Amino acid sequence: MATVSKHSPGLWHISLPFQGEPEVIGTYVLAGKDEIALIDPGPETTIEALLASLQEAEFNPQTITHILLTHIHLDHAGGVGTLLHHMPNAKVYVYSKGAPHLKDPTKLITSASRVYKERMQELWGNVEAVPAANIQTIDGGDILNVAGRRLEVHYTPGHASHHVVFYDVHAGELFAGDAAGVHLPGIDYVRPPTPPPDVDIEAWSATIDLLKKLRPDVLYLAHFGPVRNTIPYLERFRAQLFAWGDIVLEALQAGKNEEEIIQILIDKTEPELKRKGADAEAFKRYDLATNYPMTAQGYIRYWQKKHPERLS
Numbered sequence: 001m002a003t004v005s006k007h008s009p010g011l012w013h014i015s016l017p018f019q020g021e022p023e024v025i026g027t028y029v030l031a032g033k034d035e036i037a038l039i040d041p042g043p044e045t046t047i048e049a050l051l052a053s054l055q056e057a058e059f060n061p062q063t064i065t066h067i068l069l070t071h072i073h074l075d076h077a078g079g080v081g082t083l084l085h086h087m088p089n090a091k092v093y094v095y096s097k098g099a100p101h102l103k104d105p106t107k108l109i110t111s112a113s114r115v116y117k118e119r120m121q122e123l124w125g126n127v128e129a130v131p132a133a134n135i136q137t138i139d140g141g142d143i144l145n146v147a148g149r150r151l152e153v154h155y156t157p158g159h160a161s162h163h164v165v166f167y168d169v170h171a172g173e174l175f176a177g178d179a180a181g182v183h184l185p186g187i188d189y190v191r192p193p194t195p196p197p198d199v200d201i202e203a204w205s206a207t208i209d210l211l212k213k214l215r216p217d218v219l220y221l222a223h224f225g226p227v228r229n230t231i232p233y234l235e236r237f238r239a240q241l242f243a244w245g246d247i248v249l250e251a252l253q254a255g256k257n258e259e260e261i262i263q264i265l266i267d268k269t270e271p272e273l274k275r276k277g278a279d280a281e282a283f284k285r286y287d288l289a290t291n292y293p294m295t296a297q298g299y300i301r302y303w304q305k306k307h308p309e310r311l312s
């Protein structure tokens, strides 16, 4: 069941059941007087749940004016092309570098297929192209006046080279996409989502510096929900990002292959997750948000591409 929660004036959060699991993938709804914006509407497989939730919260899809994308990964934006059939009046806002992949998702699908293989359709469904006329490109430094808010667009590479966040300075609310890691409700643990192909640890660390400098009161994560106490949280996230990087680097230097590296990550992580109170259900949800093979592949590619000298 999808659930809708209201977080602050004009801000709702919809939990989209993903593969039967709640609180893994969600969409934020910003509602103003004449405008309604969705942030990261999710994959095609959760569209029915999204539409049902919007109805439950008494939002008519026809009146959605903006779809804001932090980035174009399928769990955030895979369903946008299809969704536009239900929201013909919505403009899709995406970082300039991400726009070509909305117009023609072929490369995006190829790249995701390498990670998800035969599970592509089950997880993400169809990925329809977005008509160019519906796309509005944005860049770092832009200001969006949307749904009665003033949102700053900040360019935040690291997780993806086309990632942006949206910051409402007045409300202190920062919509972080995947730039601030994965932290699921109920378990005090932060996990770096590091999919191939363009994870960049140095760029990500600079992004964390930027997020800290903005001093938001609350980070709204894509996976999943609000995090307060933002500065210590971001430092913990950076430590984990580096720690996993070191684990993968050491393993590569020791000549381990991808499968062995995946196992090393699991062995190092699961005991800590268990100590934090994670049960089998929680393991499954963390894995749906960011799985170990993807994590390992992203880091391996990063070291090979950015620091080949460390591997010889």
Ligand SMILES: [Zn+2]
Pocket (backbone or CB within 6 Å): 071, 073, 076, 159, 160, 178, 193
């Ligand atoms: Zn992502």
